[in-house]
Amino acid sequence: MAQALNDTIKRVTDRVRERSESSRGRYMERMRQAAAEGPRRAHLSCGNQAHAYAAMGQDQAKLATERSPNIGIVTAYNDMLSAHQPFEKYPDIIRNAARAAGGTAQVAGGVPAMCDGVTQGQVGMELSLFSRDVIALAAGVALSHNTFDSALYLGVCDKIVPGLVIAAGTFGYLPGIFIPAGPMPSGLPNDEKAKVRQKFAAGEVGRDELMKAEMASYHSPGTCTFYGTANSNQMLMEFMGLHLPGSSFVNPGTPLREALTVAGTERALEITQLGNDYRPVCDVLDEKAFVNGIVGLMATGGSTNLVLHLPAMARAAGVELRLEDFEDISSVTPLMAKVYPNGLADVNHFHAAGGLGFMIGELLKAGLLHEDVKTVAGDGLHLYTQEPKFADGRVVYGPGAGETQNDKILRPASDPFQPTGGLKQLEGNLGKGMMKTSAVAPERHVIEAKARVFHDQEDVKTAFKKGEFTEDTVVVVRFQGPSSNGMPELHSLTPTLAVLQDRGLKVALVTDGRMSGASGKVPSAIHVSPEAAKGGPLARVRDGDLLRVDAVSGRIDCLAEDFDQRDPVTADLSGNGHGVGRELFAAFRENVGLAEFGAGVVV
Secondary structure (H helix, E strand, C coil): CCCCCCHHHHHHHHHHHHHCHHHHHHHHHHHHHHHHCCCHHHHCCHHHHHHHHCCCHHHHHHHHHCCCCEEEEEECCCCCCCCCHHHHHHHHHHHHHHHHCCCEEEEEEECCCCCHHHHCCCHHHHHHHHHHHHHHHHHHHHHCCCCCCEEEEECCCCCHHHHHHHHHHHCCCCCEEEECCCECCCCCCHHHHHHHHHHHHCCCCCHHHHHHHHHHHCCCCCECCCCCHHHHHHHHHHHCCCCCCCCCCCCCCCHHHHHHHHHHHHHHHHCCCCCCCCCCHHHHCCHHHHHHHHHHHHHHCCCCHHHHHHHHHHHHCCCCCCHHHHHHHHHHCCECECECCCCCECHHHHHHCCHHHHHHHHHHHCCCCCCCCEECCEECHHHHHEEEEEECCEEEEEECCCCCCCCCCECCCCCCCECCCCEEEEEECCEEEEEECCCCCHHHCEEEEEEEEECCHHHHHHHHHCCCCCCCEEEEECCCCHHHHCCCECHHHHHHHHHHHHCCCCEEEEECCECCCCCCCCCEEEEEECCHHHCCHHHHCCCCCEEEEECCCCEEEECCCCHHHCCCCCCCCHHHHCCCCHHHHHHHHHHCCCHHHCCCCCC
């Protein structure tokens, strides 16, 4: 039985609702007006419809003459991303399932999907964050054909799900369900892979050993098995009610995985205006859903990237989130999971230990989640404590795990790994930022040391190879914000800084850039805003300044007495605008918002 809602969760929800009253009201009015027009195809001319149905073969007559629901499939399929490769066959599965249930389905369009694992440490990473907005735009183009009664969104990884959620919110009068592909089976343990990376960074093993370890870890179709941004996205979709219950971490190529895709298709037909349970996305994506999502982020120790993505996603639905909302929710949410990089387990182990269903049940009992929400599965978050099984060729739901199956991976809310969440807001005379504390040893939560300032991550690696880091150091990598160069992830610095830390040095990173959701171990104050390119405080830091990074008190400060009187330095950013497509994103760099508000361009 759920307890009364926690006072802090209630207070934050009320604050978000009041802050969003005007924007949410305008948004919902637009959605109601759009919904009042009825099924979209009714407003197309005969010529419009003929074009839309020309390639639909056996479904052509049904689309033209019957009042049966039509699903638009927005797919992020490519086989550059192992997580998205299974989506290649999903349209056929969906079309067949829709046809059997009396409806139709069309691929409305594709959206780009970048693999951050391929672009990590490369110039292509400078397009990564902006790809979220491109995905939202591309999905908008796909759905602009105006022939769909609901949508299925096929996406998993880092920017893809947030971009699709922005589009789903913009087309919020349409029902929509997110369909995952699941994680690859467990390979080389993530901690073993990380050890080989550190040995390579230290020159102790060659590239052949590094390649062998990487290929043993990333070895098949499916999502990478560590708990980074991709798997944090999947958690988020369950906590926010946009997945079918229990669908996030079922492996590709299994009977249950395909049955869940069929079940999602059938449900997408049921929740249209032509069905008997109309559930537009706008009704799912309210302030309670976003608060639930933040609770899930904190309870699992999820990716720091979602602190950027959630405000942008929320704004598409008229909801305004702020960093203090994350901070306050983190202060009362127990960390219940230990999944790499926060622990040794991977997401397959987490799922086997009870997974999201167990966690949601525990958080509901603790009064830390809103139960009274609309979801794609029905009314009430309790539906997401159920576990899907494969029986007689279909998905059958039953009670989920009532207790953890492995308390080294997953613990009840009453006995967590730590009493507060995995992310911490930081604020001081260096600006506002955040740290993923769940992966950092407690004795490293406070670092006070002299600064070394860099304008490029490669210069950090060069200094390391020259043996220049011989004392405790706060590494400052600035001019890495969204308007500088697109705010790339600096995850390739992790092995280098981890080597210094393992040598006994106290090391921290401070940057207006990002770190990967897989980053951990080294205390990192990231997303520092305002960014250096906008004259933010990081532009006043000098080599040798004493900096204090304090995740206990939530402070990031320069202790130099004259710090506030200094003029900010500038950097020549002209080289950031050319090569590997960066020319195309000049308008994005010029118009992007601040990181603390989601670094959005289209929202």
